[in-house]
Amino acid sequence: MGKEEEDAxxxxxxxxxxxxxxxxxxxxxxxxxxxxxxxxxxxxxxDPEHLSATTTVAASPAFERDRLWLNGKEVxxxxxxxxxxxxxxxxxxxxxxxxxxxxxxxKEVWSTLHIHIASENNFPTAAGLASSAAxxxxxxxxxxxxxxxxxxxxxxxTAIARLGSGSACRSLYGGFxxxxxxxxxxxxxxxxxxxxEQSHWEDLVIIIAVVSSRQKxxxxxxxxxxxxxxxxxxxxxxxEMVPKRIGQMExxxxxxxxAEFARITCADSNQFHAxxxxxxxxxxxxxxxxxxxxxxxxRWNRHAGEPQVAYTFDAGPNAVMFAKNKEVAVQxxxxxxxQFPPSAEADLSRYVLGDQSVLKSAGVxxxxxxxSLSAPAEFAxxxxxxxxxxxxxxxxxxxxxxxxxVLDGQIASLLDPATGLLVKNE
Amino acid sequence: MGKEEEDAxxxxxxxxxxxxxxxxxxxxxxxxxxxxxxxxxxxxxxDPEHLSATTTVAASPAFERDRLWLNGKEVxxxxxxxxxxxxxxxxxxxxxxxxxxxxxxxKEVWSTLHIHIASENNFPTAAGLASSAAxxxxxxxxxxxxxxxxxxxxxxxTAIARLGSGSACRSLYGGFxxxxxxxxxxxxxxxxxxxxEQSHWEDLVIIIAVVSSRQKxxxxxxxxxxxxxxxxxxxxxxxEMVPKRIGQMExxxxxxxxAEFARITCADSNQFHAxxxxxxxxxxxxxxxxxxxxxxxxRWNRHAGEPQVAYTFDAGPNAVMFAKNKEVAVQxxxxxxxQFPPSAEADLSRYVLGDQSVLKSAGVxxxxxxxSLSAPAEFAxxxxxxxxxxxxxxxxxxxxxxxxxVLDGQIASLLDPATGLLVKNE
Numbered sequence: 146m147g148k149e150e151e152d153a154x155x156x157x158x159x160x161x162x163x164x165x166x167x168x169x170x171x172x173x174x175x176x177x178x179x180x181x182x183x184x185x186x187x188x189x190x191x192d193p194e195h196l197s198a199t200t201t202v203a204a205s206p207a208f209e210r211d212r213l214w215l216n217g218k219e220v221x222x223x224x225x226x227x228x229x230x231x232x233x234x235x236x237x238x239x240x241x242x243x244x245x246x247x248x249x250x251x252k253e254v255w256s257t258l259h260i261h262i263a264s265e266n267n268f269p270t271a272a273g274l275a276s277s278a279a280x281x282x283x284x285x286x287x288x289x290x291x292x293x294x295x296x297x298x299x300x301x302x303t304a305i306a307r308l309g310s311g312s313a314c315r316s317l318y319g320g321f322x323x324x325x326x327x328x329x330x331x332x333x334x335x336x337x338x339x340x341x342e343q344s345h346w347e348d349l350v351i352i353i354a355v356v357s358s359r360q361k362x363x364x365x366x367x368x369x370x371x372x373x374x375x376x377x378x379x380x381x382x383x384x385e386m387v388p389k390r391i392g393q394m395e396x397x398x399x400x401x402x403x404a405e406f407a408r409i410t411c412a413d414s415n416q417f418h419a420x421x422x423x424x425x426x427x428x429x430x431x432x433x434x435x436x437x438x439x440x441x442x443x444r445w446n447r448h449a450g451e452p453q454v455a456y457t458f459d460a461g462p463n464a465v466m467f468a469k470n471k472e473v474a475v476q477x478x479x480x481x482x483x484q485f486p487p488s489a490e491a492d493l494s495r496y497v498l499g500d501q502s503v504l505k506s507a508g509v510x511x512x513x514x515x516x517s518l519s520a521p522a523e524f525a526x527x528x529x530x531x532x533x534x535x536x537x538x539x540x541x542x543x544x545x546x547x548x549x550x551v552l553d554g555q556i557a558s559l560l561d562p563a564t565g566l567l568v569k570n571e
Numbered sequence: 572m573g574k575e576e577e578d579a580x581x582x583x584x585x586x587x588x589x590x591x592x593x594x595x596x597x598x599x600x601x602x603x604x605x606x607x608x609x610x611x612x613x614x615x616x617x618d619p620e621h622l623s624a625t626t627t628v629a630a631s632p633a634f635e636r637d638r639l640w641l642n643g644k645e646v647x648x649x650x651x652x653x654x655x656x657x658x659x660x661x662x663x664x665x666x667x668x669x670x671x672x673x674x675x676x677x678k679e680v681w682s683t684l685h686i687h688i689a690s691e692n693n694f695p696t697a698a699g700l701a702s703s704a705a706x707x708x709x710x711x712x713x714x715x716x717x718x719x720x721x722x723x724x725x726x727x728x729t730a731i732a733r734l735g736s737g738s739a740c741r742s743l744y745g746g747f748x749x750x751x752x753x754x755x756x757x758x759x760x761x762x763x764x765x766x767x768e769q770s771h772w773e774d775l776v777i778i779i780a781v782v783s784s785r786q787k788x789x790x791x792x793x794x795x796x797x798x799x800x801x802x803x804x805x806x807x808x809x810x811e812m813v814p815k816r817i818g819q820m821e822x823x824x825x826x827x828x829x830a831e832f833a834r835i836t837c838a839d840s841n842q843f844h845a846x847x848x849x850x851x852x853x854x855x856x857x858x859x860x861x862x863x864x865x866x867x868x869x870r871w872n873r874h875a876g877e878p879q880v881a882y883t884f885d886a887g888p889n890a891v892m893f894a895k896n897k898e899v900a901v902q903x904x905x906x907x908x909x910q911f912p913p914s915a916e917a918d919l920s921r922y923v924l925g926d927q928s929v930l931k932s933a934g935v936x937x938x939x940x941x942x943s944l945s946a947p948a949e950f951a952x953x954x955x956x957x958x959x960x961x962x963x964x965x966x967x968x969x970x971x972x973x974x975x976x977v978l979d980g981q982i983a984s985l986l987d988p989a990t991g992l993l994v995k996n997e
Contacts (some may be wrong), residue, residue, distance in 0.1 A: 377812055378807065378808070378845055378849075381807045382804070385803075411852075415848050415853045416803075416848075416849050418848055419804055419845035419848040420845065423841055423845040427841045427865060427869075436855050443853075486584065505931055508796075
């Protein structure tokens with residue numbers, strides 16, 4: 146009985162961490178195990194309201210092994226990336242007092258406790274929207290809360306998140322974040338730092354176009370391995386181009402220079418995809434729909450005489466677009482709805498997700514409103530511009546957002562506080 | 572009457588010049604006017620039976636101005652490129668004896684005579700198969716015959732063809748041709764030289780897939796201007812990559828090393844398109860169909876353990892594929908017909924053009940035969956592989972071929988020997 150009672154306690158924490166989108170791209174590792182990149186990168190943290198992972202971590206002497214549930218399904222936690230994150234966090238655990246009993250979980254106890262993890266995204270995992278970045282950032286952040294881990298140096302947690310997924314290190318902070326490639330062999334200095342809070346540049350609006358794709362894509366892990374091995378242009382890019390662009394981008398963000406921000410963002414996205422094409426065999430992430438999205442933005446920017454919108458594409462066909470301000474975002478959304486109408490059977494509320502205020506300002510409340518949108522001025526004279534309903538799966542209106550944070554209360558918890566097992570949602 | 576009789580003579584020559592396909596790409600000029608490239612290039616001359624221009628040039632004291640008919644339609648000859656070629660050829664004209672009268676056209680007379688030119692391709696101009704290369708090579712070659720121009724140094728004619736269209740310089744010779752970028756400011760040393768006759772490597776079979784494209788493409792002239800101006804990767808490619816590849820390719824051709832030839836050909840095509848993507852705004856010549864063609868070849872090569880086929884794409888979506896030998900070409904054609912069947916209303920004889928022996932060896936004599944082709948081994952387990960009838964417009968089976976040559980007899984003549992005006996074909 147005494148033993149049973151002693152084993153009955155479960156401690157848990159729930160946190161949320163955002164996804165992020167790189168504006169100076171990370172592509173290529175110099176160390177596969179420690180996930181050390183061949184160049185620094187810069188990202189914008191996406192509003193966790195729309196794109197984030199929520200993770201509950203729990204510990205109990207009753208747990209017999211580490212367990213992991215992703216989006217409601219139990220999966221193996223034996224992967225090296227999970228093991229590395231758990232090992233590093235356990236090694237940094239400090240005393241935690243159990244509220245109910247006043248008992249203390251010491252560092253020594255932590256090293257014996259098994260962990261249950263449940264994580265889910267508030268956006269489709271398969272959409273290619275950096276779910277692993279949000280997921281690993283959230284795992285490390287929630288474990289830090291659970292185990293009372295204090296950073297010995299600023300960014301220590303980001304270096305641990307990096308062991309899970311390179312770009313995860315950028316998801317701990319909000320706003321504008323830089324991942325310094327670092328120099329050390331152990332990766333200690335390959336950490337993320339915040340360049341600016343999201344409130345620094347509040348005008349920016351982000352619209353994501355999730356492209357319908359039937360094509361199986363090369364995973365970014367194997368893709369970047371192949372590029373490092375075979376693309377001479379990637380080596381040149383990492384060594385000669387990126388260092389310059391990092392400096393220019395930091396400056397553009399600091400001074401909120403949208404034209405410069407747009408110029409570098411688009412050029413760097415295109416250059417990253419150029420190095421994919423320079424890989425043997427070549428890797429294609431952009432498809433004809435991506436190309437039409439780029440065309441829409443480039444045409445408009447040229448017509449306007451200065452950049453209104455910037456685009457960037459990760460390892461997939463989806464476009465992440467930055468509009469200069471809310472007014473431009475409304476115009477962008479109208480253009481997107483004009484050229485990429487939803488399919489006839491679509492539901493508008495499932496076609497435009499996220500922040501509904503952009504759609505509202507566009508005056509679009511029904512599919513009929515989309516049908517009656519008129520062609521933007523710069524479309525005049527453009528031939529062979531297909532408007533294929535359903536070419537895009539859906540749009541997400543969002544903005545830069547805050548970093549990882551604790552979710553208070555039991556409501557958000559993904560694990561049962563009594564058993565530490567997955568809460569089944571009906 | 573005396574004057575009229577004197578004016579009545581017309582001299583004319585007809586020649587044919589092939590198209591060519593670069594295996595080390597030309598992209599970017601260091602001199603726009605003289606068409607001097609930023610790197611050397613290497614091409615394979617295509618069999619003029621299947622891909623060539625035929626040009627008749629005529630001179631007569633009765634002609635009142637220079638005139639030009641392209642594919643049966645009169646167009647302006649005032650363009651700088653035509654003017655440059657005509658000027659350089661006139662400057663090199665020597666004495667020509669008129670057979671019928673024994674009269675001599677002296678260099679001085681040549682400088683006063685107007686020229687009529689009629690040219691047509693034996694393949695669709697709009698298909699993006701280097702029609703301007705064949706056309707300008709043919710213009711210069713036929714004028715050299717007409718005006719009895721002798722080269723003062725080897726390759727002098729190629730330098731004049733280059734003034735019409737850069738890659739035209741490579742179309743004067745057969746087989747395997749190198750365009751040396753040259754160093755001189757006047758372009759005198761920016762000439763083509765033959766690396767090997769077509770008979771040197773007779774095993775090679777070429778299959779061209781002409782991709783249906785509704786997309787308007789950036790012209791190569793303006794495309795390469797934009798790339799030179801904005802792509803840092805192009806500069807690196809031209810300066811650091813191409814010189815190495817030129818040497819490797821020369822060696823591969825000399826030793827008929829197909830694996831090496833295929834490796835460099837594919838890598839260089841992809842790198843050229845990578846620099847297009849690195850251009851601001853980005854240029855896309857490859858579309859989703861091009862990408863599927865690349866996938867077909869790469870999948871097969873990987874499955875076979877060594878390259879069977881190489882692919883290369885110019886400034887458009889069409890694939891030019893080199894099969895290791897005839898047997899492989901038959902397998903390639905079967906694979907192409909399997910994955911890219913003609914549309915239901917197609918005519919097989921219009922779907923597979925050129926050398927019919929490959930189709931014959933494949934045992935395909937009807938659309939039903941295509942329907943009953945079985946999936947190649949390496950297609951097993953590949954998901955989401957669309958087989959869209961009509962995705963490809965047509966295929967051309969051909970091989971490396973000879974250079975420019977004179978066409979004897981009146982039959983081929985495109986101008987009326989009496990009037991020097993276009994012969995109308997009904």
